[in-house]
Amino acid sequence: MKERENPIRVALVGNPNVGKTTIFNSITGSWKQVGNWPGVTVDKVIGRKRHHGVDLEVVDLPGTYSLDAYSADEAVARDYITRERPDVVIQVVDSTNLERNLYLTVQLIETGVRLVLALNMYDQVQKRGGRIYTDRLENILEVPIVKTVGNRGTGINHLFYHMISEAHIASKHRHRVTYSDRIEDLVKSLSNVLSEDRGLYVNMDMGHLYHRPRPMRRNPLLRWFSLRLLVGDREALDDIVSADVRKRVERILECTDPDDMELSISDRRYELVKYIVGRVHRGKRKTASPSDMIDGVLTSRWFGIPIFLLVVWAMFELTFRFASPFVTIIQLGTGAAGDLAMDIVPVGWLASLIGEGVIPGVGGVLSFLPNIFVLFLVISLLEASGYMARAAFVMDKLMYRLGLPGRSFIPMMIGFGCNVPAIMATRTIEDKKDRLITILINPFISCSARLPVFVLLAGAFFGRNAGFVVFLLYLGGIVIAVVSAKLFRETIIKGEPAPFIMELPPYRVPTFRTTFRQTWSRGSEYIKKAGTVILAGSIVIWALASFPWGVEYGGEESLAADLGKTLEPVIEPLGFDWRIGVSLVFGFIAKEVVIGSLGVLFGEEDGGGGLEDDLRGDEVFTPLSSLSLMVFVLIYTPCLATLAVIRKETRSVKWTAFSVIYSLSLAWTLSFVIYQGGMLIGL
Amino acid sequence: MASDAHGGKDVRWPVWASLGALGGALYLILALLVLADHANLFPFYIPPPLVRSDLITPAVLFMIGGVLIYGGIRHNSDPELAHAYIWVGSMLSVMVLVVRTLVISAEAVEAHILLEDGFEGWTAAGEIGPAVYLSVVPIINIISNRSLFTIWRMFE
Numbered sequence: 051m052k053e054r055e056n057p058i059r060v061a062l063v064g065n066p067n068v069g070k071t072t073i074f075n076s077i078t079g080s081w082k083q084v085g086n087w088p089g090v091t092v093d094k095v096i097g098r099k100r101h102h103g104v105d106l107e108v109v110d111l112p113g114t115y116s117l118d119a120y121s122a123d124e125a126v127a128r129d130y131i132t133r134e135r136p137d138v139v140i141q142v143v144d145s146t147n148l149e150r151n152l153y154l155t156v157q158l159i160e161t162g163v164r165l166v167l168a169l170n171m172y173d174q175v176q177k178r179g180g181r182i183y184t185d186r187l188e189n190i191l192e193v194p195i196v197k198t199v200g201n202r203g204t205g206i207n208h209l210f211y212h213m214i215s216e217a218h219i220a221s222k223h224r225h226r227v228t229y230s231d232r233i234e235d236l237v238k239s240l241s242n243v244l245s246e247d248r249g250l251y252v253n254m255d256m257g258h259l260y261h262r263p264r265p266m267r268r269n270p271l272l273r274w275f276s277l278r279l280l281v282g283d284r285e286a287l288d289d290i291v292s293a294d295v296r297k298r299v300e301r302i303l304e305c306t307d308p309d310d311m312e313l314s315i316s317d318r319r320y321e322l323v324k325y326i327v328g329r330v331h332r333g334k335r336k337t338a339s340p341s342d343m344i345d346g347v348l349t350s351r352w353f354g355i356p357i358f359l360l361v362v363w364a365m366f367e368l369t370f371r372f373a374s375p376f377v378t379i380i381q382l383g384t385g386a387a388g389d390l391a392m393d394i395v396p397v398g399w400l401a402s403l404i405g406e407g408v409i410p411g412v413g414g415v416l417s418f419l420p421n422i423f424v425l426f427l428v429i430s431l432l433e434a435s436g437y438m439a440r441a442a443f444v445m446d447k448l449m450y451r452l453g454l455p456g457r458s459f460i461p462m463m464i465g466f467g468c469n470v471p472a473i474m475a476t477r478t479i480e481d482k483k484d485r486l487i488t489i490l491i492n493p494f495i496s497c498s499a500r501l502p503v504f505v506l507l508a509g510a511f512f513g514r515n516a517g518f519v520v521f522l523l524y525l526g527g528i529v530i531a532v533v534s535a536k537l538f539r540e541t542i543i544k545g546e547p548a549p550f551i552m553e554l555p556p557y558r559v560p561t562f563r564t565t566f567r568q569t570w571s572r573g574s575e576y577i578k579k580a581g582t583v584i585l586a587g588s589i590v591i592w593a594l595a596s597f598p599w600g601v602e603y604g605g606e607e608s609l610a611a612d613l614g615k616t617l618e619p620v621i622e623p624l625g626f627d628w629r630i631g632v633s634l635v636f637g638f639i640a641k642e643v644v645i646g647s648l649g650v651l652f653g654e655e656d657g658g659g660g661l662e663d664d665l666r667g668d669e670v671f672t673p674l675s676s677l678s679l680m681v682f683v684l685i686y687t688p689c690l691a692t693l694a695v696i697r698k699e700t701r702s703v704k705w706t707a708f709s710v711i712y713s714l715s716l717a718w719t720l721s722f723v724i725y726q727g728g729m730l731i732g733l
Numbered sequence: 734m735a736s737d738a739h740g741g742k743d744v745r746w747p748v749w750a751s752l753g754a755l756g757g758a759l760y761l762i763l764a765l766l767v768l769a770d771h772a773n774l775f776p777f778y779i780p781p782p783l784v785r786s787d788l789i790t791p792a793v794l795f796m797i798g799g800v801l802i803y804g805g806i807r808h809n810s811d812p813e814l815a816h817a818y819i820w821v822g823s824m825l826s827v828m829v830l831v832v833r834t835l836v837i838s839a840e841a842v843e844a845h846i847l848l849e850d851g852f853e854g855w856t857a858a859g860e861i862g863p864a865v866y867l868s869v870v871p872i873i874n875i876i877s878n879r880s881l882f883t884i885w886r887m888f889e
Contacts (some may be wrong), residue, residue, distance in 0.1 A: 340817070343813055343814060343816065343817035344817050344820070344821060346814050346817055347800065347814075347817050347818050347821040348821065352799075352803075353796070353799065353800055353803075356796045356799075357796070357800075357821075357825065360793060360796055360797075360825060360828075360829075361828075363789065363793075364828055364829070364832045367832050367836060368832055368835060368836070371836040371839060371840070372832075372835045372836055372838075372839045373839070374839055374840075374843060375839050375840075375842040375843045375846075375847055375849075378843065378847050378849060379847070382847075513851055514851065518789060
């Protein structure tokens with residue numbers, strides 16, 4: 051075998067939720083996020099591996115049922131396969147659902163890629179008493195077949211062998227899918243015309259083939275391209291560079307109906323898939339599985355939503371109450387460390403920086419680490435078990451009435467962790483308006499960065515009902531999100547939501563390894579943030595509270611007071627003073643900074659009692675003003691990272707600005723109503 | 734084993750369905766008791782572990798009880814679905830049991846080791862609400878009935 055200079059580029063493709071990322075992690079040794087619901091991966095993820103001296107670049111692509119690409123994430127997968135032309139494509143197939151998966155196989159073969167089929171979850175087929183005759187399948191499809199069990203690493207070495215050997219041989223498909231005479235004639239005419247467009251070759255990353263003596267119209271990719279044109283793919287038409295070729299292509303297409311063509315082409319592919327499955331698969335007669343029966347309960351009309359609420363309540367009960375003693379221990383530790391720094395650091399300003407700035411700021415945020423880890427642990431368990439998809443299904447009816455498809459609920463659930471991946475997860479939503487609305491309402495879903503603020507304030511002012519208050523705030527976030535969706539749908543983004551079709555994955559027992567990895571990977575992001583953004587924020591706030599040098603720390607003469615007091619007229623009706631105003635301004639960078647700032651600006655020198663005691667002892671804080679502040683933090687301006695991702699996903703400054711203005715106005719209005727309303731009734 | 738005349742023939746209730754319905758009925762009764770106590774509708778004293786709880790407890794009891802009872806009564810018309818209802822109801826009981834046990838353990842640490850404010854006079858017995866001890870019935874049901882237990886196999 052000849053040595054290669056560049057790594058072999060391997061693409062992992064397949065239907066959603068077939069275990070592509072699990073296989074990717076096994077191949078590359080990565081810890082990328084996996085989940086038991088469709089749409090976990092929404093962008094391509096690249097990993098590298100050296101195997102027996104050969105360099106491999108493995109690309110994990112978002113799941114797709116076909117190469118027709120109806121949503122943004124599916125387009126990522128299709129474009130990578132057809133434009134960037136990886137050396138080898140591994141299609142990960144759910145062995146328990148061969149018929150559905152082979153449709154994509156047929157399309158991949160039509161594009162002429164070097165394909166390897168990984169029959170994943172093969173153990174499940176055997177457990178159910180079924181069998182797949184892989185030798186027959188290999189003969190029919192003319193591609194190597196490997197049986198794999200991704201989460202145990204079974205078959206991975208075999209995959210390595212095939213991805214390396216396939217990369218060095220020419221594609222060996224002799225067969226091709228043949229369509230009706232009319233379609234074949236049209237494909238032939240289109241291929242002949244398209245073969246004259248050199249720009250198209252460059253667009254399709256096959257410019258180097260243009261001058262080869264073999265007639266390019268026999269190239270399978272050109273045939274594939276012609277089929278895309280026949281089904282009315284506008285993007286394919288836009289890839290044609292030559293105006294003359296485009297005109298001739300449009301003339302050919304004038305006499306065709308894309309819907310009829312699509313129906314006829316997909317019928318033929320399904321016919322073929324059915325034939326193949328009939329030849330290679332022996333399974334037991336399908337009856338309702340226990341999984342179906344349990345879905346009958348978890349998604350039932352009467353019990354579905356109450357069960358979902360019970361699960362969410364259990365999640366917050368654990369997050370708040372179980373983690374509470376661990377939080378107390380860390381707070382005692384950071385309080386003592388702050389006091390110690392003030393006592394032993396001989397230089398005044400340095401002692402103040404460490405003891406009043408860095409330790410209360412960073413320590414204040416880190417003390418909520420137990421809550422964050424418990425929350426992420428429960429979210430990981432829900433994702434891995436398959437319940438997340440059921441939650442979306444259960445909420446669909448309610449969401450549809452409010453102008454959103456049920457699919458939007460999954461990004462909302464992801465938002466409990468962080469709004470950034472949640473907004474990226476909206477790529478699975480096909481309808482552009484549905485997607486835009488889902489992006490705009492996602493920041494109202496309370497992310498883990500806001501949790502410490504709620505834990506601190508609810509713990510300080512609502513005693514043992516704090517867990518329930520936090521649960522209500524999270525529910526409040528969902529309610530605000532869906533009501534906003536309804537408002538947008540009725541006013542600025544009019545239209546009907548698209549119907550919701552989603553495959554419910556089988557239930558699985560979450561494995562310890564995967565759950566631990568997911569929890570750690572998300573939780574460690576929080577620790578990193580504490581050591582970077584929050585540390586920097588704490589130092590800046592300390593400086594603002596200390597300068598001009600010599601004034602009382604955090605006193606009326608400090609720069610922080612100057613900044614805060616310019617905001618005071620606006621925030622005073624909400625029950626906030628200038629110190630809260632400064633914290634909210636810095637919370638724009640990252641919501642955890644609110645805690646860090648409160649720690650710096652409200653922390654007492656003898657910090658032994660912790661920030662909770664300091665807040666309770668300050669006259670500005672009452673249960674009512676703390677509730678007003680929690681609601682404000684829940685709703686107000688998304689953090690910087692979230693705004694950046696809104697800008698990227700909407701590709702619009704206008705919508706990003708709208709998100710800021712809308713959330714700020716809503717936060718102010720609701721906090722005003724809560725605080726002034728509460729004052730009126732004497733709370 | 735309970736039995737019932739249904740459509741002219743005897744339809745027998747298996748143990749799991751009977752235990753499920755019984756568990757469900759207990760949950761509902763306790764939920765009503767807790768609500769009545771909150772509304773001061775009881776003229777006599779009820780020991781705290783029996784009813785003392787927050788307002789969310791009756792909601793939890795109603796929900797789990799509802800799922801279990803519905804499973805029990807659906808047995809005649811659709812045994813498989815009934816089976817699923819009782820299994821899910823039992824699993825929800827176990828989930829609540831686990832959550833409450835972890836919370837009580839954490840509170841014990843706060844009360845006895847960290848000596849936190851607000852935990853003076855805290856006892857574990859005072860915290861054990863109906864949702865905890867009622868989970869015994871569904872657990873016995875799961876352990877004693879292989880047919881309920883084997884549904885777990887689908888997760889393997």
